[in-house]
Amino acid sequence: xxxxxxxxxxxxxxRKVPVLxxxxxxKEFKLGLRLRRVQAVRDVDxxxxxxxxxxxxxxxxxxxxxxxxxxxxLIRPTGGRALIFGESVERPAVRRRVGYLxxxxxxxxxxxxxxxxxxxxxxxxxxxxxxxxxxxxxLTIVGLDHARDRTLRRFSKGMLQRxxxxxxxxxxxxxxxxxxxxxxxxxxxxxxxxxxxxxLKEQGKTVFFSSHILHDIETIxxxxxxxxxxxxxxxxxxxxxxxxxxGLVEVVATGASPELLxxxxxxxxxxxxxxxxxxxxxxxxxxxxxxxxxxxxxxTITHVEPMRExxxxxxxxxxxxxxxx
Amino acid sequence: MKRGPIMRSEALHPGRVLAVARNTFxxxxxxxxxxxxxxxxxxxxxxxxxxxxxxxxxxxxRVVVDFGFFxxxxxxxxxxxxxxxxxxxxxxxxxxxxxxxxxxxHRYEFIxxxxxxxxxxxxxxxxxxxxxxxxxxxxxxxxxTFEHAKGMLLVVMEVGLIAAVAMMFSAASNxxxxxxxxxxxxxxxxxxxxxxxxxxxxxxxxxxxxxARAFGEVVVAVFPDLSVFDVSQQVxxxxxxxxxxxxxxxxxxxxxxxxxxxxxxxxxxxxxxx
Numbered sequence: 001x002x003x004x005x006x007x008x009x010x011x012x013x014x015r016k017v018p019v020l021x022x023x024x025x026x027k028e029f030k031l032g033l034r035l036r037r038v039q040a041v042r043d044v045d046x047x048x049x050x051x052x053x054x055x056x057x058x059x060x061x062x063x064x065x066x067x068x069x070x071x072x073x074l075i076r077p078t079g080g081r082a083l084i085f086g087e088s089v090e091r092p093a094v095r096r097r098v099g100y101l102x103x104x105x106x107x108x109x110x111x112x113x114x115x116x117x118x119x120x121x122x123x124x125x126x127x128x129x130x131x132x133x134x135x136x137x138x139l140t141i142v143g144l145d146h147a148r149d150r151t152l153r154r155f156s157k158g159m160l161q162r163x164x165x166x167x168x169x170x171x172x173x174x175x176x177x178x179x180x181x182x183x184x185x186x187x188x189x190x191x192x193x194x195x196x197x198x199x200l201k202e203q204g205k206t207v208f209f210s211s212h213i214l215h216d217i218e219t220i221x222x223x224x225x226x227x228x229x230x231x232x233x234x235x236x237x238x239x240x241x242x243x244x245x246x247g248l249v250e251v252v253a254t255g256a257s258p259e260l261l262x263x264x265x266x267x268x269x270x271x272x273x274x275x276x277x278x279x280x281x282x283x284x285x286x287x288x289x290x291x292x293x294x295x296x297x298x299x300t301i302t303h304v305e306p307m308r309e310x311x312x313x314x315x316x317x318x319x320x321x322x323x324x325x
Numbered sequence: 326m327k328r329g330p331i332m333r334s335e336a337l338h339p340g341r342v343l344a345v346a347r348n349t350f351x352x353x354x355x356x357x358x359x360x361x362x363x364x365x366x367x368x369x370x371x372x373x374x375x376x377x378x379x380x381x382x383x384x385x386x387r388v389v390v391d392f393g394f395f396x397x398x399x400x401x402x403x404x405x406x407x408x409x410x411x412x413x414x415x416x417x418x419x420x421x422x423x424x425x426x427x428x429x430x431h432r433y434e435f436i437x438x439x440x441x442x443x444x445x446x447x448x449x450x451x452x453x454x455x456x457x458x459x460x461x462x463x464x465x466x467x468x469x470t471f472e473h474a475k476g477m478l479l480v481v482m483e484v485g486l487i488a489a490v491a492m493m494f495s496a497a498s499n500x501x502x503x504x505x506x507x508x509x510x511x512x513x514x515x516x517x518x519x520x521x522x523x524x525x526x527x528x529x530x531x532x533x534x535x536x537a538r539a540f541g542e543v544v545v546a547v548f549p550d551l552s553v554f555d556v557s558q559q560v561x562x563x564x565x566x567x568x569x570x571x572x573x574x575x576x577x578x579x580x581x582x583x584x585x586x587x588x589x590x591x592x593x594x595x596x597x598x599x
Contacts (some may be wrong), residue, residue, distance in 0.1 A: 029599070066599075072427040074598040090431040093335050102423040108348070110355040110440055122344035123428040 018047040018205040019175050020054075020071060026079030026116060026176040027066050027230075040232040043080065046207070047206050048175075055221035055238075056210040059266045063230040065103050067180050071208075072100050097125065103179040103210075107150050107163060109153040113144050116152060117166055124171045142204040143192070158189045165196060176200055178209035182216045194220055200223035228318045242308045249287050251280045252303035253294050260297035277302060286308040341430045349412065349442025350449075359404075363450065366400040377465050387561060393458035394557035399479050400452050402511060409491020410503035412439050413593070416455065422598055433590045440492055440586060445484040451477055451574045463527030475566045476556050482578035483554035487511055489585035493530040497592040513544065514551035521545050524567050548582045 023137040027041040048054045058064050069075040073081045073089040085092045107116050114135055121131035139145050142162040147155065152163065161184065168176055178197075182190045197220055198205050211217050217224060218238050226234040226241065234241045254277035261271050261278065269290060271278035282290050284306070294301055352596045357483050373392040378383035416422040426432060455477040459469045491509050494503035520541050523531050531538045549592070556566050 017457065063404065069423075072423075074423060074426060076595075076597060092431055093428060094429075096429040098427075100424070100427040102420065102427075104420075105424060106420040107424065108352065108421055110352055111348075118427060119348055120345060120424065123341050123425065123430050125338060125340050125429075164424075 010262060016049070018083075019050050019052075019085060020046075020048040020177075021083045021085065021086075022046040022067065022071070022080065024080030025070060025077055025082055027063075027070060028078045040230050041070070041077075041119065044227070044230075044232050046225055046235065048206060050174075050206055051201065051204055052222045053197060053220055054209075055217040055224035057207065057211055057212070057214070057217055057224050058210070060226035062227045064212075064227055065179055067227070068100075068176055068177055068208075068210060070097070071177060093311045096171065097174045098175045099171060099173035101164045101168040101176075101178045105160065105164035107152050107167075108152050109155075112149050112151050113139060113147045113155075113163060113315060114149060116163060117170060119210070120167045120170055126171075128222060134170065138170060141169075141196075142166045145190055151164075157184050158186065161185060161189065161193075162183075165193065169196075169200070173205070174208045178207065180211060181209055181210065182213070189215065216311060224317070226314065234314075242298045242314060248307040249282050250303070250305050250307050251282055251287075251290065251294070251301065253261065253277050253280075253299040253301045253306055255290065256294065256299035257297060260294070260299060262292060263297070267293075281307065337431065337434060342434050342441060345425075345430075345435055345438025346441035346445065349439055350445050353408070353442075353446045353460070359408075359446075360403075362400065362404065362455070366396065366450075367452055368456055370396050370454060370461060371402070374461055374464065386462060386465045387457075389465050389467060390473070390561055390598060391557060393461065394476060394480075394555075394560075397451060397454045397458060397477065398483070398555070400454065401447055401484040401505070402487055404450055405447055405488040406491055406504055406507045406511070408443055409488045410495050410500040412443060413492065413495045414500045417598065432594050433489065436492065436496065436586070436590050436593050440489065440589075443488050443492075444485055447488060448481055450478050451481050451484070472560045472563075472566055475571060476560050476570065478553040479556055479574055482574055483551055486515055486549060486551075486578045486582045486585075489582035489589070493585040493589040493592070496589040496596075510548065513549065514549050515555075517545055517548050517550040518552040521550070549577070553577060 022044045025041055025044040025046075026039070029038045029040055031038055034157065043068055044063075056064050057070070066080075068077060070077050071084065071089060073095065077289065082089050084094050084098060089095065108119070111119065117132060117135040117138060121135060126134065136148075139148055144159060144162055144166070147159060152160065155163070159188070161181070165178075168178065181197075182193050185193065193255055196214075197209065200207050209280075221238065223236060224238055224241065225232045226232075254276055256271070256278050264271060264280070268287075269280050269282065271280045273279075287304075291301060291304070373389050373396070376392060377388040380388045398585060416425070425435060455474070462469050462473075465549045475592065487510075489598055491503055494506045498506075520531075523529055524533065524538070524541050524545065529543045559566060
């Protein structure tokens with residue numbers, strides 16, 4: 001069952017084993033005294049290839065955390081399976097090559113920054129000298145040098161998140177699984193996490209991370225999967241996925257005279273007041289005449305951008321489609 | 326079968342178990358509530374000096390010895406039940422388990438480490454209280470012999486068994502129930518010898534009522550007889566505890582502890598950490 005990885009190469013056509021694969025992964029919980037059935041994850045198929053930054057997107061409660069926990073062996077699937085490097089995640093040795101940051105991570109708060117990472121290092125059987133050197137290196141990477149000997153009880157939320165990231169990359173893993181790594185962080189913290197993820201990619205690592213915020217994901221992901229109600233609804237690059245308003249361009253201009261606006265309206269373009277100026281939505285093909293008209297009319301164009309569906313809109317659209325079924 | 330380097334670390338690794346154990350011990354040492362309980366129990370044992378002053382002349386040392394046995398066992402049992410009930414539960418409740426079980430550690434290694442850590446705490450506690458107790462005996466002109474140490478060793482065996490019971494319940498339920506069940510088992514275990522005597526008596530409830538008799542027989546057969554570990558009266562009477570008795574008690578405690586731990590391991594192995 002777990003031969004796929006080790007057998008590669010002996011067959012005629014060596015197929016590249018995905019770093020992380022979900023195969024018809026499903027989880028049904030039985031809740032409450034009456035054991036009400038709740039399908040948290042349904043038949044999720046997904047493959048993350050080596051070197052990718054893969055975003056796992058979905059609203060709260062969509063099944064992101066549950067499927068990530070199944071990937072890490074914290075929750076047993078009720079259907080299908082999760083494989084890491086083609087091996088079952090139930091085997092501890094597989095987890096040697098993986099780092100994991102849970103959502104809202106919690107740590108032993110009676111330990112210091114150094115002690116907690118040293119403890120995790122022992123679980124990886126790292127020899128003492130190497131371990132201590134690695135822990136000090138990590139504290140520098142995540143910017144916690146100053147808190148080396150402070151107990152975690154006196155850490156801020158952002159500092160705890162940094163400890164979380166440090167323990168997730170402690171073993172120099174080939175795959176890093178991050179559950180909502182940017183939640184609860186300020187803009188600076190978010191940027192730092194983004195930089196760490198990009199640095200991991202540069203080192204050839206694979207990153208699988210979840211978020212419910214589009215902005216966290218759009219700048220760094222190679223591919224994303226969108227999960228709604230436990231089902232992966234879309235998979236691909238973000239550009240491919242957010243196509244709801246394809247072909248529309250948003251134009252914002254200031255200083256447009258009433259006559260100019262009236263003339264545009266006559267041509268079928270409605271300008272809405274937006275801030276100090278006006279906002280028009282134009283089809284891509286008809287962009288040039290509008291821009292020319294605005295400039296000729298003495299207006300200043302401050303903003304031209306192809307419109308993209310927001311993730312929220314996509315969620316609403318997909319969720320709506322579900323209700324309609 | 327040829328496998329990659331990934332095969333390493335499939336077997337039990339003592340280093341990981343010890344890491345968890347050491348950390349469990351460190352948690353107790355840094356826990357104010359535990360240190361408070363320790364201080365209180367020391368004060369409790371010291372208070373037996375006052376109590377012995379009230380005793381009949383010449384009986385002061387006896388009171389101290391008897392009271393000390395009781396106090397050390399009481400606090401060690403309380404620690405075993407409370408800590409055993411909370412150890413695993415806290416890991417789940419505070420979600421600290423996620424970053425541990427996702428490391429290359431077997432779940433059974435985690436439970437073993439927790440148990441070993443708790444055992445170390447209990448041993449340290451019994452040793453510390455035992456030393457205080459010995460000092461108190463000496464101040465009351467009593468003599469401390471090797472028999473007293475044997476008595477303490479038996480207390481360690483008893484609480485080791487009880488800690489395993491607590492671990493078993495806590496791997497599958499919540500601390501309230503765990504505390505209740507474990508305490509119940511402790512009480513019944515301490516009374517098993519009484520039931521046994523009643524079953525052998527020529528008359529009484531267990532002879533007249535067949536249902537009660539069957540019930541009594543099941544209790545005696547299933548529950549550990551914890552009176553095995555209480556040699557306070559024997560020590561008081563100056564009867565030496567035979568090494569063979571210690572060995573027997575050790576095997577008895579280990580067998581029960583092992584059984585409860587194995588059940589705990591299976592319960593923990595099957596859990597979803599949601």
